[in-house]
Amino acid sequence: MESLNHRQGGVSALNRMPRYKLPLSQRVYLIAIFKGMMVTAKHFFRNVFNPKGMPLINYPEEKRAYSPRFRGLQILTVKKNGEIRCTACMLCATACPADCIHITAGEHPDPKVEKYPVEFNIDMLRCVFCGMCEEACPVDAIRMGPNYELASFERSDFIYTKEDLVRLGNYTVSNVQDH
Amino acid sequence: MAEASTANIKLTINGKVVEVPKGTTVFEAAAKDGQFIPHYCYHQDLSIAGVCRMCMVEIEGQPKMQISCNLPATEGMVVKTQTDKVKDTVKNVLELHLINHPLDCPICDKAGECKLQDFYRDHGLYESRMEREEKVHKPKAVDIGTIVLDAERCILCTRCVRFTEEVTKTHELGIQNRGDRAELGTYDGKPLRNDYTGNLADICPVGALTAKDFRFRQRVWFLETEDTVCTRCAQGCNTIASVNPKTKKLFRVEPRRNPEVNKSWICDTGRWEYHYVYEKRISEPVMKDHGRTMPGTWHAAFQEMHGTVVANAGRVLVALSTQLTNEELYDLLTQFKALGVSNYTWIVDEAVARERTPYDGILKHRDRTPNTLGFEKLTAAMGVKWIEQSPAKEKLRRGDFDALWLLGVEGFEPSGVDNLLSATAENTSVVALATNAGRWLDRCRWVLPYASAFERSGTVMNAMGRLQRLHASLPWQQASRDGHALALGVTRGDDRTPLEDFRGPNLVPETVKLFGGVPVEWRKFDRLGVEVGQVGGNQWNR
Numbered sequence: 001m002e003s004l005n006h007r008q009g010g011v012s013a014l015n016r017m018p019r020y021k022l023p024l025s026q027r028v029y030l031i032a033i034f035k036g037m038m039v040t041a042k043h044f045f046r047n048v049f050n051p052k053g054m055p056l057i058n059y060p061e062e063k064r065a066y067s068p069r070f071r072g073l074q075i076l077t078v079k080k081n082g083e084i085r086c087t088a089c090m091l092c093a094t095a096c097p098a099d100c101i102h103i104t105a106g107e108h109p110d111p112k113v114e115k116y117p118v119e120f121n122i123d124m125l126r127c128v129f130c131g132m133c134e135e136a137c138p139v140d141a142i143r144m145g146p147n148y149e150l151a152s153f154e155r156s157d158f159i160y161t162k163e164d165l166v167r168l169g170n171y172t173v174s175n176v177q178d179h
Numbered sequence: 180m181a182e183a184s185t186a187n188i189k190l191t192i193n194g195k196v197v198e199v200p201k202g203t204t205v206f207e208a209a210a211k212d213g214q215f216i217p218h219y220c221y222h223q224d225l226s227i228a229g230v231c232r233m234c235m236v237e238i239e240g241q242p243k244m245q246i247s248c249n250l251p252a253t254e255g256m257v258v259k260t261q262t263d264k265v266k267d268t269v270k271n272v273l274e275l276h277l278i279n280h281p282l283d284c285p286i287c288d289k290a291g292e293c294k295l296q297d298f299y300r301d302h303g304l305y306e307s308r309m310e311r312e313e314k315v316h317k318p319k320a321v322d323i324g325t326i327v328l329d330a331e332r333c334i335l336c337t338r339c340v341r342f343t344e345e346v347t348k349t350h351e352l353g354i355q356n357r358g359d360r361a362e363l364g365t366y367d368g369k370p371l372r373n374d375y376t377g378n379l380a381d382i383c384p385v386g387a388l389t390a391k392d393f394r395f396r397q398r399v400w401f402l403e404t405e406d407t408v409c410t411r412c413a414q415g416c417n418t419i420a421s422v423n424p425k426t427k428k429l430f431r432v433e434p435r436r437n438p439e440v441n442k443s444w445i446c447d448t449g450r451w452e453y454h455y456v457y458e459k460r461i462s463e464p465v466m467k468d469h470g471r472t473m474p475g476t477w478h479a480a481f482q483e484m485h486g487t488v489v490a491n492a493g494r495v496l497v498a499l500s501t502q503l504t505n506e507e508l509y510d511l512l513t514q515f516k517a518l519g520v521s522n523y524t525w526i527v528d529e530a531v532a533r534e535r536t537p538y539d540g541i542l543k544h545r546d547r548t549p550n551t552l553g554f555e556k557l558t559a560a561m562g563v564k565w566i567e568q569s570p571a572k573e574k575l576r577r578g579d580f581d582a583l584w585l586l587g588v589e590g591f592e593p594s595g596v597d598n599l600l601s602a603t604a605e606n607t608s609v610v611a612l613a614t615n616a617g618r619w620l621d622r623c624r625w626v627l628p629y630a631s632a633f634e635r636s637g638t639v640m641n642a643m644g645r646l647q648r649l650h651a652s653l654p655w656q657q658a659s660r661d662g663h664a665l666a667l668g669v670t671r672g673d674d675r676t677p678l679e680d681f682r683g684p685n686l687v688p689e690t691v692k693l694f695g696g697v698p699v700e701w702r703k704f705d706r707l708g709v710e711v712g713q714v715g716g717n718q719w720n721r
Binding site (some may be wrong): 067088089091 | 318
């Protein structure tokens with residue numbers, strides 16, 4: 001009963017709202033339609049007589065050039081010898097506000113390298129492209145890359161492993177070399 | 180400190196008058212007053228070395244700075260720890276420590292709890308004056324047994340060397356060479372061979388010694404800690420359990436300082452046996468019928484146990500493990516008494532159950548259960564008659580019992596279980612509430628998963644009669660339940676009753692009253708425990 005009363009009260013309150021009376025120029029809406037069609041026509045004729053000025057690209061074939069600071073899918077860099085640069089320090093995972101980086105660290109056979117990521121997965125369904133991981137990284141191992149075409153049919157495809165991230169980063173060599 | 184040196188002296192530290200017993204060092208006087216002085220080599224439970232030079236303080240009337248850790252306080256001494264001169268000295272000392280430090284914090288497991296990081300944040304130079312390119316390189320990631328040694332990161336505080344000399348008396352570690360070539364190492368490169376190696380990773384203020392078990396498994400800042408007590412032997416060392424709150428997984432057990440029980444140490448067994456929480460764990464109730472094993476439910480188990488006890492309570496033998504907390508024992512004994520059960524025995528290695536001192540002279544007991552003395556004292560206080568294992572075995576062999584319930588068995592190789600099972604007649608149905616799978620469970624009709632010591636709360640009493648608090652750091656793993664849930668389930672005969680949360684902690688006042696009360700504040704008891712029995716009367720008011 002209580003909820004019914006509430007709803008009825010709501011309806012009656014709406015009914016009591018004063019109606020806004022439109023002026024004549026708006027009630028005869030043909031004027032507004034004509035104004036709108038003028039804008040459409042202006043663009044149509046401009047594109048017909050000057051097709052090169054059209055602000056369009058044929059997307060999958062043509063692509064826009066983005067700034068180098070663009071924050072797309074992360075890439076993992078490598079050392080000069082081709083090994084992954086990441087030391088599994090977990091600072092990116094710590095900095096990540098979306099909690100999308102999952103690293104499993106392991107012992108590297110070379111005692112000078114000591115620690116490396118056995119697993120490095122980024123869950124792109126969680127990633128918010130904030131770039132905090134890139135900022136936190138002490139060895140330039142993770143960067144926000146240029147890739148933005150991340151659509152897929154499977155949820156599992158959005159978990160990018162370290163191999164994926166190195167490959168999609170075109171084996172970029174890190175700015176920080178060691179030893 | 181009860182002898183002639185009781186005379187107190189007064190000194191001034193940073194304008195504050197502090198009164199300490201004669202013979203106290205300036206460092207300890209400051210610590211007593213809650214004033215922190217940065218340090219690396221000083222450790223409460225080790226001798227004083229005075230090698231790190233970080234604890235420099237200014238004494239009025241003395242031209243040179245002094246190390247406070249090795250400076251006895253004298254009457255009327257005026258100490259300053261916050262002057263520019265002191266800060267400048269600490270900064271310079273820290274600069275020296277860091278000359279050859281590799282600064283590989285991203286790889287270093289100590290990062291986050293490293294004293295170099297901590298003090299550099301407070302006293303650092305921040306702008307390096309180093310012009311030399313190459314640092315002195317020393318061996319890295321050297322395997323010395325359970326510990327990994329990184330000589331480059333070492334700041335030569337010698338805490339570990341003193342530990343092996345003074346605590347374990349095994350003398351494995353030493354500083355070799357001199358000057359900036361001085362490096363920490365084991366003699367002849369032999370691995371460590373004592374039972375307390377894990378402590379080396381704890382006392383190392385930097386990342387030179389890291390425990391293999393914990394290495395790279397988790398960053399320390401992801402972990403949350405819970406103060407608890409080790410249940411792997413009768414010593415009851417105070418510990419800290421570190422759990423990742425996101426995954427609810429246990430990663431590390433560390434000692435917690437309690438000068439009365441374990442100082443700052445814990446044995447390797449207690450430290451690294453926490454793996455039983457995950458390995459070979461019984462995940463769900465299992466029933467065995469005519470040789471066939473099938474998954475069961477708690478409901479069916481409770482129904483059957485209730486049926487047995489209602490039919491003839493006199494023909495049930497309840498064997499209670501000394502792994503059970505006092506609260507679980509209290510709950511089980513009161514509930515079973517109400518059901519008419521009168522035959523009780525205990526599960527413990529009886530040959531060593533009444534040993535009261537560590538066999539190695541440090542911490543380790545032969546009795547591998549935490550609450551043997553608590554069992555004896557609690558049953559005495561509750562007036563419960565129970566029989567020792569040999570008469571119990573005799574009765575079992577005669578076939579006096581239809582059912583044997585083994586409750587609260589924990590760990591991979593529980594002691595005392597085989598002893599009872601070997602005497603059990605063929606037609607006796609055995610129910611086991613246990614944590615880990617083992618061969619002995621083949622004999623049981625019901626195998627019920629038991630919550631481990633990291634999943635239960637309550638009190639346990641160690642071999643010295645010290646009552647200590649056990650705190651749960653994990654939720655019950657998989658389908659496991661604790662003794663409280665079992666007592667309730669068997670009484671009701673069903674699994675429909677909602678479980679009462681915090682049954683264990685809520686019963687603590689009850690059991691503490693039975694032990695005669697604890698004569699200290701609740702908070703202190705919670706943290707460090709207290710020896711009960713010697714002091715009479717219930718002075719404990721919450």
